[in-house]
Amino acid sequence: MQVTETLNDGLKRGYEITITAKELDDKVTAKLEEAQPEIEMKGFRKGKVPMAMLRKQFGPRILGEAMQDAVDGAMSEHFDKTGDRPAMQPKIEMKDGENWKEGDDVIVTVEYEALPEIPEVDLSGVTLERLVVKANEAEVDEALSSLAATAKNFEAKDGKAENGDQVVIDFEGFVDGEAFEGGKGEGYPLELGSGSFIPGFEEQLLGAKAGDDIDVTVTFPTEYGAEHLAGKEALFKCKVHEVKAAKAAEINDDLAKQFGAEDLAALKGQIAERLEAEYVGAARQVMKRGLLDQLDDKVKFDLPPSLVEAEAKQIAHQLYHEEHPEDHGHNHGEIEATDEHNSLAERRVRLGLLLAEIGRKQEIEVSDAEMTQAVMNQARQYPGQERAFFEFVQQNPQMQQQLRAPIFEDKVVDYIAGEAKVTEKEVSKEDLQKEIEKLDEV
Structure with missing residues (x-):
């Protein structure tokens, strides 16, 4: 040979x-x-x-x-x-x-x-600032009110269903005249306006009364988890058993017990912890951007043109749909990448290769448990179709990679942050929000 x-x-x-x-x-x-x-x-x-x-x-x-x-x-x-x-x-x-x-x-x-030779980076020279936000009383009270709204009770009412009301329904879905798995429910309490069903479903039940039979016609999103239903028009035959009006829950110890807390004070403490955990997540995104900016300045190397071109096309396609949310299909023809798209693509490819190389050298891997958790989190977006989504992921290596990539990247970022010099700075929620907004401007 x-x-x-x-x-x-x-x-x-x-x-x-x-x-x-x-x-x-x-x-x-x-x-x-x-x-x-x-x-x-x-x-x-x-x-x-x-x-x-x-x-x-x-x-x-x-x-x-x-x-x-x-x-x-x-x-x-x-x-x-x-x-x-x-x-x-x-x-x-x-x-x-x-x-x-x-x-x-x-x-x-x-x-x-060929992938380029990627130079070593002195991670000890990276300096990061971690923003810290403490939840104040007003923020806790605001979150408590929102929580109470989710615990509202519903009482039977006469007349037509309005936005915010609950309808108790039986339903069965059909595509091309055939019933499909996961498309049937009995005695289901659906809050109108909650957005928990397929877009367009809840709106067609507005004005319904107890005893009504209503046909609801909707189209599954093109990106729906169950591939055999994605983009398909479906007919749901619905039977309305009851119409109920919402009644706000009182904020007291009884409400706290509904959420597993001993009393109202304990529930407020839990809410404060949850808020601060959310702030930690947001602050992490700010710190991550700072880290990536420093790495981008520290390391330069040749990039494979094919990777940059593919990334630029993906960026252009994504931005097009963000600017044209009404266009749900992919029949818009090829979208030409601009210089701005190419510049952003070069940054993403460079940083992606650098993080991949650091992760490879440090033997950082995504565990089966982490992948399973990621799939479960995604599956929750498709109520009633979780099993179909799991099967879709199992049969689709590209989807598996889409789920694995951000987990791997975050683990590498955590490793780098552990090697860098990190200082903490306490700020207000508003200051943190301003920093988050800056991320979208770049």
């Missing part, structure tokens, strides 16, 4: 791999000899079929496998020898494939962009 370099320009690499006819024939023979003891054929005992007959019967298929094995082996050997890591899947083509015939040498062309 011969490997000849044909391209070496920056990170771009090109090679020509020649596999001789003899090498292929030897591999085919080896595979047939390995399989021979288990093969039975009419007129011959098991393991006694002549090699010539095996070659005639199975040779063409085995030849294809041998070619693939030879190319895979050559690529593996090449990457081990050179230390190259391809940025994306290498482009592999058989030269003169249409004219190739058995007995000829096989010549394969390989092209790829």
